[in-house]
Amino acid sequence: MTLTLDLLPTAHGIQATVSSPASRCHNCPVRTSALCESLNDEDLATLSGLGRRRNMKAGQVLTWAGDAANLVANIVSGALKVTALTVDGREQIVALLFPGDFVGQLFSDRNALTVTAIVDTDLCTYTRPAFEALLDEFPTLQRTLLKQVLASLNDAQDRMLTLGRKTAHERVAGFLQFLAKRIGCEGPDGAIDICLPVTRCEMADYLGLTIETVSRQLTRLRTASVLTFIGGSRDCRILDPEQLDYLVNPI
Amino acid sequence: MTLTLDLLPTAHGIQATVSSPASRCHNCPVRTSALCESLNDEDLATLSGLGRRRNMKAGQVLTWAGDAANLVANIVSGALKVTALTVDGREQIVALLFPGDFVGQLFSDRNALTVTAIVDTDLCTYTRPAFEALLDEFPTLQRTLLKQVLASLNDAQDRMLTLGRKTAHERVAGFLQFLAKRIGCEGPDGAIDICLPVTRCEMADYLGLTIETVSRQLTRLRTASVLTFIGGSRDCRILDPEQLDYLVNPI
DNA sequence: CGGAACGTTGAGCATAATCAACGACTGTGG
């Protein structure tokens, strides 16, 4: 098989063939996983009228830390990174977001964090005031958002354990496991294929490590035959998912 | 002055002198800072009828990770720690909670984390199903909760930066600054007095360090005359708040 | 007084960071 950077089917074809906002939403690839899952088709029309599709190239910045917070969005396809910076420039990726995830700083004038596309990405964007008004209009939307934010908080708490208490080896193994679950495809003989959506530098920034340490740990996993790289350094095949699980949680 | 473990005025006197639920809430020390701030006096009566006061001694566990999640609460006085564990017993405190903070795992059957009182604590508790029903009944309550959860997420993101990218020195200085803002009292000559609500071990578990490293960094700050200890090792006076700010953010 | 819990300090060590060199791949322009 060949691996590509398309993590999920994109909406390109749909956008090209349908024009009415309602049916655009109705056929959206994240209709059943994003916040809009909470709305019936009728209410969806209201949402659809306020949303705008936006395409971002890899590397492009959606919002800068410190700027006015006036945009929120759902991810339709692709992936975003959310980064925090120290005053002297050290960087920490606090979240990676994938299709169906919500992004944006609600109820706040300023963005605390910078959000950047790490691969080509399609978004469904709203102005922050419009979206906040929608939350009042549709209580089920607010409930779904609350649940998603609570899930994000759980993720963040898990990551605090990783950043505070786990070794470099455990962090890298855990990250690969996370990617395998989130965007992995079935490979031969029970293997899992992952097209890494991040550079080594971004892996390091996500895991609180340096690129050299990430590289060494990947080599270590390769030497142990837990994984292999197909072609370049971005197409990764987990040969031994059970061993990877054991490295993350050595029961 | 003498420092004590009472972080905020407690409700003991109030509980002893008033009996009706409504007035109990009305005179509650966190009436204007906890979730109930979103409710008018009338709606508060409904909330009050479902809530139960509970007193916890320092060290007592409110909920265990893995147990059924059937309790949520607002903190009236005292402080709680929320901890995550690796399978081999390494511990990370993912949050410290103070009066007005909400605690509990909503919309989930199992607690992912253990919650423990770190000082004597008064809570206003609800059963999870009852509280979730309240969220449906009072949209403003749900909105206030959403805002509080979003604030918790912002805190968590800030802590990821600390755990992933900051030195031991910066972590300890940052923690003292956090406590100074949250529970500090004015001292002489612009100093800030903090009665540390945590042991060295808990500081270490919060900061992703060991107790020895925490102790050494405190000694370093003491040597640099940034702080001093009054009496024991729990009553801390920040002599030079500006220098502390600089250590956290060396502009 | 004795013990336990908590905290400090020191010596040595290990993990991961830093510094440096080099290889692979990509796109550009002669």
Add this chain to the structure above:
DNA sequence: CCACAGTCGTTGATTATGCTCAACGTTCCG
């Protein structure tokens, strides 16, 4: 077509930060 620069990734040598292990001091109980 190849030379070149630029980006990305790997590997090695060395260093430093913080951990481990150990001893000891302090406080606060019974």
